[in-house]
Amino acid sequence: MYTSLQNFIAEYTNEAEGTQRLLDLLTDASLKQEVMPGYRTLGRLAWHIVTTIPDMLHRTGLKFDAPYEHTEPPASAAEIVSTYRTAVQSMLDAIRTQWTDETLLEEVDLL
Template identity: 50%
Template sequence: MYMTISDFIKEWNKEAILTQNVLDSLTDDALKQKVYPEGRTLGRIAWHFTTNIPDYLAHFGLKIARIDYGESVPSSAKEIAITFKNVSSHAAKMIEQQWTDESLGHIQEAFGRQESNASILMGLIKHIVHHRGQITVLMRQAGIKPYGVYGPPKEDWVHLGVENPPL
């Protein structure tokens, strides 16, 4: 749990870099990869968590610019990656400016439960991490080597001296 805004910002920035690396690896064609025939596309998932950040934070009391990104997903992977970079950076600044270490302990209603602001911020990171995991699987299905988020993808094990990576 985050005890200070600084603790949260360190984690946020670390996870934002990992997410940025994944998004920077995408191609325009990969955005069309679907979870299943009627399911969301990789592009829709990436656009969802990117554009959701300001809405999520505003819902919990932060004053943050809420841009209407529209319903359509950009056809450019680069546009999604740039938007994420801008949105995540702006979110960090707004949190640093508006919340204090003390405000992390404040309790409010979050998805039908009473949660501290620290838990709410952790929930935002977990939301992005959840969808980032979906994207890495869809990248593989789209024929793209996924970025190694918390460990190397299978293709990079050989560079670590491991010829048969663990399953």
């Protein structure tokens, strides 16, 4: 559990940078590749990563721009990468302005 926004922001930024490096490896062709036959494609899995965290944080009352979880994934790897970068920055800006250290003590059911 985090007790400081700065600690949360620092760790989330580090994790987001790792995710960004992974997403940067995607190509338009790779988006169509299934992880296993009959399962999600890499494009759908990447889009799931882009949309799930914002969807969960919106449930806390945090307001920021990010794509809706159930939208269709873009056909372009560059668009997925760009959208992730923008959503992370928007989320972090919102956390800095809308939350306090005390906000981290609140319990929120994310289900």
